[in-house]
Amino acid sequence: MYKVKVFITLRENVLDPQGTAVESALHSMAFESVRDVRIGKYMELTIDKTNQNIDDAIKEMCERLLANTVIEDYRYEIEEVVAL
Amino acid sequence: MKFAVIVFPGSNCDIDMFHAIQDELGEEVEYVPHTADSLKGFDGILLPGGFSFGDYLRTGAIARFSKIMPEVVKASAAGVPILGVCNGFQILLEAGLLPGAMRKNRDLAFICKQTQLKVENNTTMFTTSYKKGETITLPIAHGEGNYYCDEETLSHLKENNQITFTYHMDNPNGSLENIAGIVNENGNVLGMMPHPERAVDCLLGSEDGLKLFQSIVRNWRESYVVNA
Structure with missing residues (x-):
């Protein structure tokens, strides 16, 4: 079994209005040193082991559904765990 | 036209869309559930506004x-409006x-108001x-109406005259190049953030949306008659 962590963020060149709002709130808390805030999504997937290559499967999930690659980047971490 | x-x-x-077609345009219309597996017999397909699947993950993603x-993809390839x-x-x-x-909209707020639009391309079937x-x-x-595409796609949209509607004077949501609506390359698929179906009677504050539906019917009839 695999535990997969997927991280999705807006692409560098895409303006993040949520991040900008949070950044200005942090500034008003006197954390003026904050330079940039980017808000993203974090997902945890538990996946049974099959014959399919796990890396290929996760890539397809990200490309087709979990991320919209027009505006978002993704990365993931795969950890193999023993099923309980 | 159905x-x-x-x-x-x-x-x-969906109900506003149905009303616009049946009562204001005077054409045939039916609801089709998302679980249906056929669009046979329909001459035009309308995807209404709302919050499908709660906007989970991303709007429209589920x-x-x-x-x-x-x-719908098949119908698009077949040239159905x-x-x-x-x-x-x-x-x-x-x-x-x-x-x-x-x-998400530039200022993060949900915006609900009348907007002025400019018809950039009046040669589409819509x-x-x-x-x-x-x-x-x-x-x-x-x-979430803050349209974005990369530069290459944008120049492609411009070259092919695919930008159909733009926000006039005031850009409410920060969309790229004030884009409010675009068509696909073939010109048979139109996506737009403003609601023409909510502007089909002067009682509703505007009837400017009606011409969009009338355009579809007129162009469909012309091509139908020509092909028949």
Whole structure:
């Protein structure tokens, strides 16, 4: 079994209005040193082991559904765990 | 002409769309659930606004994997007129039937108000009843209408004259180049954030949306008669 962590963020060149709002709130808390805030999504997937290559499967999930690659980047971490 | 209004869980402009077609345009219309597997017999397909699947993950992202969507893709390839309004536009983007993506509105607020639009292209099957450059009034109601595409796609949209409507004077949501609506390369799929179906009677504050539906019917009849 695999535990997969997927991280999705807006692409560098895409303006993040949520991040900008949070950044200005942090500034008003006197954390003026904050330079940039980017808000993203974090997902945890538990996946049974099959014959399919796990890396290929996760890539397809990200490309087709979990991320919209027009505006978002993704990365993931795969950890193999023993099923309980 | 017979229209299908696709109903997703969370669609909330389906009834307005139905009313616009049946009562204001005077054409045939039926609701088609997202679980249906055929669009046979329909001459036009309407994807209404709303919050399909609760806008979970991204707007339109779940709806685009509905059972009916492969049929919408097929109809698109066959040249059937397809109109996606608001969430319908977002679904068309996620499905890859139109290029680009939606971001949250620039100022993060959900915006619900009348907007002034400019008809950039009046040669599409959706806009021939308008004059080129005409300013029309349609309402918007969305939190994610901030259209984005990369530079290459944008120049492609411009070259092919695919930008159909732009926000006039005031850009409410920060969309790239004031884009409010675009068509696909073939010109048979239109996605737009403003709601033409909510502007079909002067009682509603504007009837500027009616011409859009009239354009579809007129152009469909012309091609139908020519091909018959």
